[in-house]
Amino acid sequence: MYTAEKLPLPKSTFESLMAKKTLHCVSIYLSMDKKGMEQNLHLAQAILKNCLEKVRTVLLQYQLHENEVEDYLDPITQLLGRVDLWRNPSDGLAIFLNPDTGLQYFQVPLLFETQTYVANHFYLKPLLPLYHNDGTYYLLELSRDYVKLYKASRYQFKDLFVEDFAPKRLEEAVGFDHRPKVLQFRNANNLSSAGVFHGHGEGKDDDKKEMVKFFRALDKGLKKAIENQNAPLLLACTDYLYSIYKEISTYKNVYDGHLGGDPEFKVKTSLHQDSWNLIAPYFKKYESEMIQKFKDLSYSQKTSYEIGEILRATFQGTVEVLFVENETDVFGTFNLKTNRVTVEKSKDISNTSLTNLAALECYKRGGKVFLLPAEHMPMKNSNLNAIFRY
Template sequence: MYTAEKLPLLKTTFESLMAKKIFHCVSIYISMDKKGMQQNLHLAQAKLKNCLKEVSSVLLQYQLHQSDVEDYLEPISQLLDRVDLWRNPSKGLAIFLDPETGLQYFKIPISFETQTYVANHFYLKPLFPIYINDGTYYLLEISRDYVKLYKASRYHFEDLFVEDFAPKRLEEAVGFDYRPKMLQFRSGQNVGGAGVFHGHGEGKDDDKKELVKFFRALDKGLKKAIENQNAPLLLACTDYLYSIYKETSTYKNVYDGHLGGDPEFKVKTSLHQDSWNLIEPHFTKIESEMILKFKELYHTQKTSYEIGDILSAALNGTVDTLFIENDTDIFGTFDITSNKVRIDESKEISNTSLTNLAALETLKKGGKVFFLPTEDMPVENSNLNAIFRY
């Protein structure tokens, strides 16, 4: 049986990490080894050992005793001996440690650059792709006797059990004596997936009526199962069923395009990737539209590429959209009372990642965040660009 992939890091957990404010928070990111040869060489464990040395060195700068540092980092050190962790890897491993909660670690389907971060908060910038521009959508698989609904995104695929709210086959919606007027129905399939009928068109008309009734009942159940009804609904079904469902449904965002064929006979392990490949352009389009909006507003007070202005707006909740150049980080300090920024060359115990700060504050207050390659940033040679709400 196929088991849908759960979100690697629940949004509630991510939010609790965002909210953490306490001295000596440790964040570690490493890539993991998926190939057997690399696993046998313990390359990922070697990366973690080096990270532990880096973190230990930083903690000692906080005037902690060597023995206290070793005791504090012991839960992370114990991960080195967790054979199950290294033998069943994802692409990346994110590790968090703080004095209150202790150790938390997550296998993440993102290949991370190896890095460590010690501060009075966690460094979460590498995890943002899980939650921003990941593209939340719903996938509905339908045939006459099969219904499945999934909530999905780039890294998330979860069965919503729509059968708890809606009929799971046509007979449940129209009764088991349906198609009473069909003439000489054959079980063969035509190109669109509909049955083949003989007579004066009565069978095909009746078939469509029964499907409309089924889909109306299903549509009503979807409204109960789907939380975010602004998200696109992607269908996996035959061409024939897609045209009828799209015509019948009252859901306002049925996606233009579908995964063809009968979903009952598809390999479920590829369903997530196939559906994301089809719908990804929809979310890329949103990103492009926001870049165009920035350029249209460029010479107004509703945009900025000044770090101080953007940080101030992010902390005050007035950033609508934030663009971050994803290959670099900005370290320094920011004084919100004077709006002054000091930029440093690297992470120090007295500074913070200003990029991480801007992203977290924007996301906390309901803004959109996009990570872009250098060449796609709205303003050339800039690290942060923002559209303000007002």
């Protein structure tokens, strides 16, 4: 069985990290080395050592004693000697430490810029692509005697066990007395001794009728298993079955395109990657549409690129889409009681990343968050762009 059913950092864990508020929360991000030569040179470990030095310097500004700092950071220091961690890397490593829950670290399929952050909360903005830019879709593997439904994204591939809600093969929908429409041999006394062949049913037309009955039953069960009815449904099946299913399905977003062939015998890791490669342009198109929407509304009150206005709107839950420039941060303070925003030049122990704050608050309240390079931001020279719900 294919076991890639969990995100590299489950949403529930991410949200528990987001809720953590305590002094001296440490966040470290770095990319890992996948090439043997880089691993042998211990380049990633050297980067982590440098990160630890930066974190030590900041923690000492909190008036902690050097011994306290060393003891506190020891769990991260011990990671340097974890051979299994560095020999089996993912793209990136995210490390979190706080006095209450101790050390948590996650290998994730994201390439990170090296970053360190110390505050009364964790810095989580770099992880948002795992949940917002990945694109949720459903993949239905389909043949006459094989049905599988997966909830999928760029980083997730989870079996939804559609057989609990729907028939898993043709016979369950059309009856177990179903017989394949094959030619059978019969002797005939008044004909040639070679006998004659005859068939049951009406061949291809009869076959299609049975497939339609099967797929209609499956379509009903599918709707019970799928939570997000707006997400695209991608099929993995033969061209013949795809044309029938797309014709009869009442699901409103069957993807216009499918993975051909019989899916039962495909390697699941390949199926996941192939399905993402096929459907990725759908989600890229959505991002492009939102960027264009911002531009179309840019001279109205439905958009903003002013950080104070956007921060206030995120806490009011009125931001529908937030674009965050992912290469730099804006630091400062935000007073929840007065809604006053103060922007400062750099990070210190008394301020926060305002871009991290806005991104997480928008995520928490159900808005869409897109992390973009500076040159792709709808409004250039602005770290935050927002489309408001109203």
